[in-house]
Amino acid sequence: MCPNNANLTQEEFIAYYKKKKVMITFYRILIFIVFFGVWELTTQLKIIDSFIFSSPSRIIKTFISMTGDGSIFYHVGITLAETILSFFLVLLLGILIAIVLWWNSSVASVIEPYLVVLNSLPKTALAPILIVWLGNNVKTIIVCAISLAIFTTIINLYNSFTNVEEDKILLIKTLGGHKKDILLKVILPSSFSAIVSSIKVNIGLCLVGVIIGAGVK
Amino acid sequence: MNQLLKLTEINFSYHTLSGETKVLNNVSFEVNSNEFVGIIGPSGSGKSTILSLIFGLLVPDEGEVQMNNQTSVGYMLQKDHLLEWRSVYKNITLGLEINKQLTNEKEELIEQMLSDYGLSGFKDAKPSQLSGGMRQRAALIRTLALQPDLLLLDEPFSSLDYQTRLSVADDIFSILRKEGKSAIMVTHDLSEALSFCDRIIVLSKRPGTIKKNVPIVFSIDNKTPLAARNAPEFRKYFNLLWGELNVSE
Numbered sequence: 197m198c199p200n201n202a203n204l205t206q207e208e209f210i211a212y213y214k215k216k217k218v219m220i221t222f223y224r225i226l227i228f229i230v231f232f233g234v235w236e237l238t239t240q241l242k243i244i245d246s247f248i249f250s251s252p253s254r255i256i257k258t259f260i261s262m263t264g265d266g267s268i269f270y271h272v273g274i275t276l277a278e279t280i281l282s283f284f285l286v287l288l289l290g291i292l293i294a295i296v297l298w299w300n301s302s303v304a305s306v307i308e309p310y311l312v313v314l315n316s317l318p319k320t321a322l323a324p325i326l327i328v329w330l331g332n333n334v335k336t337i338i339v340c341a342i343s344l345a346i347f348t349t350i351i352n353l354y355n356s357f358t359n360v361e362e363d364k365i366l367l368i369k370t371l372g373g374h375k376k377d378i379l380l381k382v383i384l385p386s387s388f389s390a391i392v393s394s395i396k397v398n399i400g401l402c403l404v405g406v407i408i409g410a411g412v413k
Numbered sequence: 414m415n416q417l418l419k420l421t422e423i424n425f426s427y428h429t430l431s432g433e434t435k436v437l438n439n440v441s442f443e444v445n446s447n448e449f450v451g452i453i454g455p456s457g458s459g460k461s462t463i464l465s466l467i468f469g470l471l472v473p474d475e476g477e478v479q480m481n482n483q484t485s486v487g488y489m490l491q492k493d494h495l496l497e498w499r500s501v502y503k504n505i506t507l508g509l510e511i512n513k514q515l516t517n518e519k520e521e522l523i524e525q526m527l528s529d530y531g532l533s534g535f536k537d538a539k540p541s542q543l544s545g546g547m548r549q550r551a552a553l554i555r556t557l558a559l560q561p562d563l564l565l566l567d568e569p570f571s572s573l574d575y576q577t578r579l580s581v582a583d584d585i586f587s588i589l590r591k592e593g594k595s596a597i598m599v600t601h602d603l604s605e606a607l608s609f610c611d612r613i614i615v616l617s618k619r620p621g622t623i624k625k626n627v628p629i630v631f632s633i634d635n636k637t638p639l640a641a642r643n644a645p646e647f648r649k650y651f652n653l654l655w656g657e658l659n660v661s662e
Contacts, residue, residue, distance in 0.1 A: 363490065363492065363494055364494055364496070366470075366490065367490060367494040368511065369470060370468065370470075370487075370488035370489075370490060371488075371507060371508035371511050371512075371555075371559070372508065372511060372512050372559070373511040377511045381496075381507065381510075381511065382496070385496070385498050386496075386498070388498070
């Protein structure tokens, strides 16, 4: 039974491993079935109101009918396009602003408290106000998504830029390089993993932002 | 011998909010071409600061650093600082890339140095695949690719283990001699300085002043750092400089 047992043979170890994998898959599916089963059952029995809570069967019906007239593809396409657009804008603006802050540490010192405050704003709550400011259009949705993701992106990238080893910067100087060379040869390449991780977080955040924007609209 | 570099009455202080720290006081010395000069002294005596002043990373408060107009200076740091995301070859060409000097001629020069110094099979390797000694040699080629006349070596072997250190010191010594370079080496390892250099400057504790400027002459042919360690005069010089260093404590 115990995999740490020293007398365990290879076959037993493999059998134990496979059994464990099967169990994990089983419980995952079980949770899925129980969750949707309870949801469906409670709406069927009118314990909760399916008008407010919806129900799995209603979702499937809507999905099928929207697939039938093709409108689902239109809506999914729009959401996707908005997400991707705002994602690229966040990435581009985030990297550019982080570079500006790194380039000029005085600007960074002045701006930093504002970034922290802006980042802690309840951006979701701002969505209705954005509609008033920008109108009931795509612009609002994009701005909503960007505002959700941009500040953490700037803060994280700026931190990564400034944490690059001093000696690596000295190396570029000893090779006759200037600030531009330090940025291109050391800062950006060594921040690659920070950029990738902000990409991973941002694609999700932008989708959330787009849905909030579209939902309020 | 023609003079390559001259420092005249250099004074230098570091400034922080909590105050001023004077690190160099009236430092003057000269370096001739084809000469290896060692700078030793207790920590904080401003050894590395002298190199930064010569290279122009820092500007002296008073005094002057004069250099022959044609002299180009290379700087080698304590660690190799090879960039992990670049291949060995790309690391070596970094300086040329920055200075926009990556010509066919230079590439041939690098190829030659790679094969001379036993790295030709590792051109496309990542720095992490190299041993400590190989990394240090790659860093040297990176510096030499810019064809400097004068090399500033800031504790260039101190990150290596003892055995590697002796053999890399030997390698680098013969490479620099063969290429006809001059060098200023900063170290806190007395015997390393003694085995490597033609002249040794002893700095006092902070603020650093020059306590002694000792020419080193060994009665051996074909000096290498390893052979120098066995020269009859080695012990005499060692005791002399050791005495100087400890008086300054």
